[in-house]
Amino acid sequence: MINIQSGIPGFDQLTVSELTEGGIPEKSTTLIYGPPKTGKSIFCNQFTYNGLSNQEPCLYVSTDQGYKQVQRDMTDFQWLIQNYIQNQTIYFIDGISHLSGGKFENKNNIVSSSVSNPADLMVKVGIGTRNVYKTSNHFRSILDSLNTLFAFNPDQMVIKILKAYLRRITEAGGTGLIAYTEGITDPKTENELKSLFNNTIRLDGQHIHIKSDHPDFDEVQYFESTYTITDNGIVVNENNFKNIN
Template sequence: MIIRRVKTGVPGMDEILYGGIPERNVVLLSGGPGTGKSIFSQQFLWYGLQQGEPGIYVALEEHPVQIKRNMIQFGWDVRPYEKKGMFAIVDAFTGGIGETAKREKYVVRDPTDVGLLVDVIKEAIRDTGAKRAAIDSVSTLYLTKPVIARSVVMQLKRVLSGLGLTSILVSQVSAQERGFGGPGVEHAADGIIRLDLDEYDGELYRSLIVWKMRGTKHSMRRHPFDITDHGLIVYYNKVLRVRGGRAFIEQLPEKVVEEMEKAAQKVEDVYEEAE
């Protein structure tokens, strides 16, 4: 059986995932402040739109207008896709308060009501025919009650995966925390990608590691990445190592790099044949 992959649109990420995220997977994108979680999730949706795949963005921590402005800074103008009905922002931030918010089509009047949120998400999926989703951030739904974290993620997973979407759930953690954003969420999610921004010997280093991903082999190494004017770039051919409190970025052996590249290409070839 061929497992269809969904390409992330983040250069270097699909090689780390040996071809992409398995379709219908719900991926927890975890990390501290400033690590690029929102950018990653938006880049994922934008790439999908370029491939003709509709998507929805669930805004829990930022005004929809500001989200669009932030995306435009990277060259990702979603407004034409909104007009075409291919993209929608679910406003779970404003509660419908404010003149701009009143013009939003998908508004969650009580963002703390997970059942209401799910109903509005379903409506947005139905109207757009979405294949991709990003929720930023899911932690907002359970920060005051962390014990319900797993339950919340499971509710969202049943809806998103059940309707055929491949989804990114942004999960907030503190700068020094090494967890994933709530008790048990690591078991509810199909995949976990951890983004980090750490200081070593007076310098900050960005890196990511795929903690797990159901349905695919993936790199078990910590890879450096950058945030550019065009989004994230992951250096799948390099690894971040720490020795004696100092960080070193090393080139991976050519054989390892070739294995990742061939696996990613093989998935693409199989997908083309299936089409």
Template structure:
């Protein structure tokens, strides 16, 4: 899954929330830090009251340091370190090792854009390589992807064709007021909501108002209620997805 958006839209928070929710359901998780020091990553989790250190000690959660290159005393204490982020093979080996050690079923790569920052033409190829590694192990992954302010793309030419699912987060200014929203752009073999939903970033993480949609023009914004039929369909889809996750975890245990 690709989670795309500009700066400040909540991409990293969504990824971390996805991992923490999994940890509370006995699903191991791995966070690949490409743009943030591992120490800062842990602090970011803690900011929302998500104690991942506990799960690290229990061997259920791991951070892969692909930011420091192993330089610095703090970095030297990390168990999984990628010294050359241009080496996709080294990154893949660390991901495999961390997944094996934690029995992870959820992985977040933040941000995959860093891997092809200096070579955008390789965006699709790099995303496909990582997808093969993770999909081959049968797990769910979020690739965080950056776009420029105001851009409606997905970050990197062709990267959207290398993933099965795309979620885009937006932050729009209309008449001096900022509005956050989320839209499911594609979800393979799944019926999706064809509207932009309002969302907030709270002290407890991201809250999406799935029963409403954002109606926008160049000069106005209004939040409208979704038809009850659409709300009921989404609730049913979420419940079915949660049941599938529970079955998978029980089978693994």
């Protein structure tokens, strides 16, 4: 199994075990979740930027913020993506600007959809997946986040959307990272949600808990540590590593 760099200092070292070299398993799916304002989106953006810097294209589906805001947020951490937008290494699906009623100019690799139109969103995911796949069959895919999808659609429909999304990107060779804010749905749906992923990462503002349940391994692996959000993004503190296997 090949792991890819996360781009989060300390994360790849934390996830080293007898079975893996650390990082995020390629072509796997990861749910990053936790309470609000604990760094989930920062993690997603850091992971995206690391991939782009290593010539790995990215399919980015943003349902919480418009693409301009995402770009600004990334600029705050000096993760400059304008060049990647121009050379079309990133394919951006903006699922929220349409709802605010603002004018949106679709470009080749920046397209508008709407969380209230999930079928359209998934059609655009299909087009986007084909688009990044043409550039490379190793790509990263971000969905930030499921919150707005849950707000606009019935829970079970969101689960179906997510299943379709995960199937589509993994079939094309993508590595998926999907964000979700804890408590948005009921506990039963939340458990169902977690069960759809190979890996889960929980951020609570201080601690990072990682659970990796990759089909290549017989056993589930657990890692945990503390983390800090710095001006350069998330840093996992190496002094507090715990491998609970």
